Amino acid sequence: MTPRLQALAVHLLTASGAVLAMFAMLAAVKQEWSLMFLWLVVALIVDGIDGPLARKYEVDKNWPTYDGVLMDLIVDYLTYVFIPAFALFQSGLLPGWTGWLAIIVICYGSVVYFADTRMKTKDKSFAGFPACWNMVVLVLFATKPGEMVILLVVILLTVTMFTNLKFIHPTRTQRWNTLSLAVCVAWIILAAWAAWWDFNEGPIAKWLLVLASLYLCLAGIVQQIVPEGIRRVR
Numbered sequence: 001m002t003p004r005l006q007a008l009a010v011h012l013l014t015a016s017g018a019v020l021a022m023f024a025m026l027a028a029v030k031q032e033w034s035l036m037f038l039w040l041v042v043a044l045i046v047d048g049i050d051g052p053l054a055r056k057y058e059v060d061k062n063w064p065t066y067d068g069v070l071m072d073l074i075v076d077y078l079t080y081v082f083i084p085a086f087a088l089f090q091s092g093l094l095p096g097w098t099g100w101l102a103i104i105v106i107c108y109g110s111v112v113y114f115a116d117t118r119m120k121t122k123d124k125s126f127a128g129f130p131a132c133w134n135m136v137v138l139v140l141f142a143t144k145p146g147e148m149v150i151l152l153v154v155i156l157l158t159v160t161m162f163t164n165l166k167f168i169h170p171t172r173t174q175r176w177n178t179l180s181l182a183v184c185v186a187w188i189i190l191a192a193w194a195a196w197w198d199f200n201e202g203p204i205a206k207w208l209l210v211l212a213s214l215y216l217c218l219a220g221i222v223q224q225i226v227p228e229g230i231r232r233v234r
Helices: 003-029 033-056 068-090 097-114 133-143 147-160 177-196 203-225
Strands: none
Touching (some): 033 068, 133 147, 133 177
16 A cells, blocks of 8 residues: 555545444434444544544655645544544433533533644643543543532533643653553443443443553643652662
8 A cells, every 4th residue: 555545544444433423413313322422442442543643644744635634633523522422411410500501611621622723732742631531431421420510520621721731642751651551451341331332331340441541641630740760779
């Protein structure tokens, strides 16, 4: 396969996320939440591999006709933000005014964040919470905390979008990269397991999912606090 065709294939892989988003939305409309999250997990896997492939096959150089970054952002808004926000509202986890507030905050804050040219840091991490509402809402479905806890989580994460708090990119942030990638893979497996069992995955899998989520959420902030290259005193 020529470099141009390889680059085109990567673009088409990215575009397949839009189809996965439609499958997830159709499941969400029917309130088939487990199926919806399974499609979103597949979309997350595609999103995780298309970036490294795009860099490997130099899509900007070999097939510049399509804007892969723009395509990725469109798909990400659907799968990371819009569909999870709909699920959070429609599921009844946030009844009444709390549901309306959550979807307004999530959708409005996320589209502004996606347009922010400062969202990436020098070490390829994210400046502020990267609007991974697909992951957050899945964990909320699995754990089912109280209404006010969910609303507080939504508001706090939205606020952190517009701060300088660092959130790691599991495949691009070099510091702790091996551990971060392993935790990310574990999260995907645990998330798929929870969705497959209709969120009756059992307490061990549930808390492993929570722990993996906490690592992915807090690792970047810890990296800001702990200087790189620190050595243990002997």
